[in-house]
Amino acid sequence: MPIICSSCEQKRAMLKRPKTGHSLCKECFFSAFEEEVHQTIVSARLFNSGETVGIGASGGKDSTVLAHVMKVLNQRYDYGLNLLLLSVDEGITGYRDDSLETVKRNQQQYDLPLKIVSYEELYGWTMDAIVKQVGLKNNCTFCGVFRRQALDRGALMLKVDKICTGHNADDIAETVLMNVLRGDIARLRRCTAISTASEGEGVVPRCKPLKYAYEKEIVLYAYFKKLDYFSTECIYSPNAYRGYARAFLKDLEAVRPSAIIDVIHSGENLSVREGVRMPVQGNCTRCGYISSQALCKSCVLLEGLNRGLPRLGIGKHNRLRGKILAQEPLTQEEERKLKAVDF
Amino acid sequence: MAAPIALHLEFGGGAELLFGGVKDHQVTLPSQSQPWDMKRLLVWIRANMLKERPELFVQGHTVRPGILVLINDADWELMGELTYELQDQDNVVFISTLHGG
Numbered sequence: 001m002p003i004i005c006s007s008c009e010q011k012r013a014m015l016k017r018p019k020t021g022h023s024l025c026k027e028c029f030f031s032a033f034e035e036e037v038h039q040t041i042v043s044a045r046l047f048n049s050g051e052t053v054g055i056g057a058s059g060g061k062d063s064t065v066l067a068h069v070m071k072v073l074n075q076r077y078d079y080g081l082n083l084l085l086l087s088v089d090e091g092i093t094g095y096r097d098d099s100l101e102t103v104k105r106n107q108q109q110y111d112l113p114l115k116i117v118s119y120e121e122l123y124g125w126t127m128d129a130i131v132k133q134v135g136l137k138n139n140c141t142f143c144g145v146f147r148r149q150a151l152d153r154g155a156l157m158l159k160v161d162k163i164c165t166g167h168n169a170d171d172i173a174e175t176v177l178m179n180v181l182r183g184d185i186a187r188l189r190r191c192t193a194i195s196t197a198s199e200g201e202g203v204v205p206r207c208k209p210l211k212y213a214y215e216k217e218i219v220l221y222a223y224f225k226k227l228d229y230f231s232t233e234c235i236y237s238p239n240a241y242r243g244y245a246r247a248f249l250k251d252l253e254a255v256r257p258s259a260i261i262d263v264i265h266s267g268e269n270l271s272v273r274e275g276v277r278m279p280v281q282g283n284c285t286r287c288g289y290i291s292s293q294a295l296c297k298s299c300v301l302l303e304g305l306n307r308g309l310p311r312l313g314i315g316k317h318n319r320l321r322g323k324i325l326a327q328e329p330l331t332q333e334e335e336r337k338l339k340a341v342d343f
Numbered sequence: 344m345a346a347p348i349a350l351h352l353e354f355g356g357g358a359e360l361l362f363g364g365v366k367d368h369q370v371t372l373p374s375q376s377q378p379w380d381m382k383r384l385l386v387w388i389r390a391n392m393l394k395e396r397p398e399l400f401v402q403g404h405t406v407r408p409g410i411l412v413l414i415n416d417a418d419w420e421l422m423g424e425l426t427y428e429l430q431d432q433d434n435v436v437f438i439s440t441l442h443g444g
Contacts, residue, residue, distance in 0.1 A: 015420075247408075
């Protein structure tokens with residue numbers, strides 16, 4: 001006996017929603033999913049009419065669904081937004097070049113303008129070249145730090161008012177767990193925020209319209225709508241720490257589907273005791289980007305790459321960092337430390 | 344004796360990488376004394392189809408958490424999951440959600 005949709009009570013139910021436990025047909029699921037994203041956008045007042053919004057697009061499932069839903073909602077509810085796709089080309093052969101092909105098809109399918117900014121044009125280094133120099137151990141640090149700035153720089157080039165990204169509920173719950181496990185109280189406090197206000201010059205406000213959308217629903221939405229997305233793991237990323245957090249959450253979800261939203265709520269309701277010292281946000285003295293140090297992480301990493309001392313930005317080399325940035329000579333021992341590549 | 348049954352299996356969202364990169368598979372399950380259900384299908388897939396790292400696909404008696412299963416386009420959670428009795432010409436889809444977005 002097929003189960004009947006609990007919403008329209010007519011068609012056959014095609015999925016069980018993890019968040020509510022409701023069994024819905026395809027049509028009722030599409031409208032429930034889209035309505036929830038709309039409610040998220042409206043209740044958090046993510047956008048204002050007339051704004052230009054850049055959708056961070058990787059070609060993966062989350063950003064493909066985000067682009068599709070933003071396009072639909074902008075028309076249905078007359079948000080008055082000027083939408084465009086913004087992609088970062090990290091320069092990873094066999095991974096990003098393929099996923100960017102998907103983004104280019106999305107550009108046609110959704111009829112949205114597309115801007116691609118590359119690490120090569122911004123920093124003079126592709127990830128392929130960086131991995132050649134630093135190896136496979138700390139490459140994700142470079143990629144993550146560079147990507148954050150690259151999206152901002154692309155947004156500034158296009159005069160975008162806001163960036164939205166495809167982070168979903170599962171991603172945010174993972175990040176909460178990771179920040180707890182690392183004791184990173186500053187990130188723990190801000191990682192559940194649905195949007196960041198402009199933090200200063202050169203930083204474009206960001207938001208996450210899919211913050212409360214479960215990964216299962218995003219994948220099924222893309223599957224039922226036959227959206228064109230790309231799914232391959234980055235060839236350089238073992239990303240072990242997030243992988244463990246992710247597998248742990250999936251195990252919890254299998255036992256209790258609300259676990260994901262529960263972890264997010266825990267993160268949201270956490271308050272930090274007064275008197276806990278937080279890093280003070282300032283600006284990088286070299287590039288002007290937001291930073292809690294005199295030089296931003298991106299400039300330190302780049303300095304290390306360009307000098308052939310890739311470990312400069314990795315780990316605790318604060319004393320050496322000061323020395324090198326003041327152009328003071330290093331001892332042989334110090335140079336050896338910063339050059340060492342551990343595979 | 345249950346007669347042999349033909350199935351269309353589809354792997355997506357990155358799960359195809361564990362099956363030699365091939366997404367679509369037409370398979371025929373041999374005749375056996377008990378009816379073919381999803382639990383027995385998973386055992387058969389593991390023994391006959393998985394090319395690498397089986398722990399990324401099956402865990403214990405079921406699929407690894409994070410892999411979605413659709414039977415004839417419907418969420419298997421509505422179909423009895425492991426106890427669903429497969430019919431000739433059924434379409435079973437496995438989609439990994441564990442790959443990057």
